Amino acid sequence: xxxxxxxxxxxxxxxxxxxxxxxxxxxxxxMKAIIADEQRRLASLQIGPDKATYFTVDAPPSLKxxxxxxxxxxLEGKYKTPRHGLRYYNKEIYDIIKELAPGVDQQYLELRNxxxxxx
Numbered sequence: 001x002x003x004x005x006x007x008x009x010x011x012x013x014x015x016x017x018x019x020x021x022x023x024x025x026x027x028x029x030x031m032k033a034i035i036a037d038e039q040r041r042l043a044s045l046q047i048g049p050d051k052a053t054y055f056t057v058d059a060p061p062s063l064k065x066x067x068x069x070x071x072x073x074x075l076e077g078k079y080k081t082p083r084h085g086l087r088y089y090n091k092e093i094y095d096i097i098k099e100l101a102p103g104v105d106q107q108y109l110e111l112r113n114x115x116x117x118x119x
Contacts (some may be wrong), residue, residue, distance in 0.1 A: 071108045072096060085109060 029037070042053055049056070070077035070089040077087035081097055084105040088094050097105070109115040 071112065085114065 038054065042055070047053065068077050068080075068087050069075070070093060071086045072093050073089050075089040077089050079089075079094070080087050081094065084097060084100075086097050086105055086108055088097055100108075106115045
């Protein structure tokens with residue numbers, strides 16, 4: 001019959017572990033700290049403006065067209081309703097949009113800051 005003392009895993013010798021292993025006390029920095037350290041390092045070097053760093057390199061505009069997303073499902077929305085301006089994924093979603101109650105379309109548009117506010 002086994003007891004609770006027999007099931008104590010802290011006492012059991014683990015042969016696969018190295019008894020002389022010591023963990024490191026290395027702490028990982030978050031991205032904000034890494035960027036701040038890099039900016040301080042570059043400021044101390046006094047690099048000229050002609051040298052390229054991670055902060056001075058600009059990327060050209062993308063050649064790919066912008067992707068639009070469905071306001072209901074979050075999938076890629078290739079179509080837009082003429083009445084509401086909501087983007088949708090396929091015909092099933094369009095049928096749902098046609099049956100929306102008044103004002104709900106503006107709530108969906110408000111989520112992506114495209115709603116029309118009448119004053």
